[in-house]
Amino acid sequence: MDARRESEPSPVKNPTTVERKSERELVVTRTFNGPARIVFEAWTKPELLKRWWAPRSVGMSLLSCEADVRVGGTYRFVFGHGASETMAFYGRYLEVIPNSRLVWTNEEGGDGGAVTTVTFDEKGGKTLLFLHELHPSKEALDGAIGFGEGLREMFEQLDELLVTLGASVGRS
Amino acid sequence: MVQYSNGRLDASFAALSDATRRGVLERLGRADASITDLAKKFHMTLTGMKKHVGVLEQAGLVTTEKVGRVRTCKLGPRQLEEETAWIERHRQLWASRFDELDKVVEELYRKEKIDGRKKRE
Numbered sequence: 510m511d512a513r514r515e516s517e518p519s520p521v522k523n524p525t526t527v528e529r530k531s532e533r534e535l536v537v538t539r540t541f542n543g544p545a546r547i548v549f550e551a552w553t554k555p556e557l558l559k560r561w562w563a564p565r566s567v568g569m570s571l572l573s574c575e576a577d578v579r580v581g582g583t584y585r586f587v588f589g590h591g592a593s594e595t596m597a598f599y600g601r602y603l604e605v606i607p608n609s610r611l612v613w614t615n616e617e618g619g620d621g622g623a624v625t626t627v628t629f630d631e632k633g634g635k636t637l638l639f640l641h642e643l644h645p646s647k648e649a650l651d652g653a654i655g656f657g658e659g660l661r662e663m664f665e666q667l668d669e670l671l672v673t674l675g676a677s678v679g680r681s
Numbered sequence: 682m683v684q685y686s687n688g689r690l691d692a693s694f695a696a697l698s699d700a701t702r703r704g705v706l707e708r709l710g711r712a713d714a715s716i717t718d719l720a721k722k723f724h725m726t727l728t729g730m731k732k733h734v735g736v737l738e739q740a741g742l743v744t745t746e747k748v749g750r751v752r753t754c755k756l757g758p759r760q761l762e763e764e765t766a767w768i769e770r771h772r773q774l775w776a777s778r779f780d781e782l783d784k785v786v787e788e789l790y791r792k793e794k795i796d797g798r799k800k801r802e
Contacts, residue, residue, distance in 0.1 A: 522776075522780055522783065523779075523783075525772060525775050525776035525779050526772075527768055527771045527772040527775060528768075529694055529767075529768065535771060537771070537775045539775070539779045541779075541782065541783065541786050542783070542786065542787065542790075543786040543787065543789070543790040544790070547786050547789045547790050547793065548782075548786055550789060551782055551785045551786055551789065557785055557789075560781065560784075560785050561778055561779075561781035561782040561784070561785050562778060563778075564777040564778050564780070564781045638779075640775075651767070653771075
């Protein structure tokens with residue numbers, strides 16, 4: 510039960526590793542070239558979150574981003590795609606340990622949504638970020654990524670990958 | 682949104698976690714092969730290869746058929762793309778987010794140094 514895929518090594522960007530740890534768990538790891546307090550700040554100030562949470566390449570923009578980052582505080586991100594489509598993601602912060610750990614719920618899917626834990630581990634001026642999503646069921650994780658049509662560019666890249674794979678693996 | 686109703690996703694991930702098994706899939710993508718062929722190709726014992734093929738078969742990635750004394754393997758009905766695509770979608774999302782986050786971190790860090798607000802460590 511271990512599938513992983515890493516980004517191509519690049520002289521500029523650190524690789525992002527995504528791994529499905531189990532039926533209900535997804536783990537993402539990434540190193541950032543800065544101390545934990547800086548990376549933490551970028552995860553906890555809405556005006557900073559807004560700058561990276563919905564990257565342009567995903568084809569969605571973040572219309573609003575509210576985050577009251579303290580235990581029991583709530584967040585609400587509203588994404589837009591085109592003029593009319595919007596999608597809101599919201600939940601509550603369960604744990605907030607400055608420069609070290611964040612835990613929040615994802616409640617837009619109704620009862621028993623996913624719980625996301627992020628830890629910030631500083632070593633030699635760099636920060637190893639570890640993100641863990643625990644989903645309520647296998648099906649919930651199988652169907653995760655709720656960006657709908659907005660993932661245009663991602664799918665295009667995916668198509669390229671499938672062509673590559675199709676060339677070596679063949680029939681579908 | 683793409684829905685995955687297939688209950689074999691996990692078996693597929695497990696099957697794909699091994700380099701030999703991925704090699705076998707690639708090989709079978711080019712042509713069907715017997716277990717003996719595959720064992721030879723991958724420098725393995727027949728028993729070892731049977732085991733790998735068994736895992737792939739269970740995941741639905743490979744099917745086998747025995748004709749006479751030869752068991753022939755071919756790619757199964759399940760698509761490898763589904764699993765790869767699933768992980769890749771997640772990776773793309775997080776990688777693009779984090780590449781943007783890099784810029785924010787770099788900017789904050791630079792600012793902190795310039796402002797001389799750097800805390801004593």
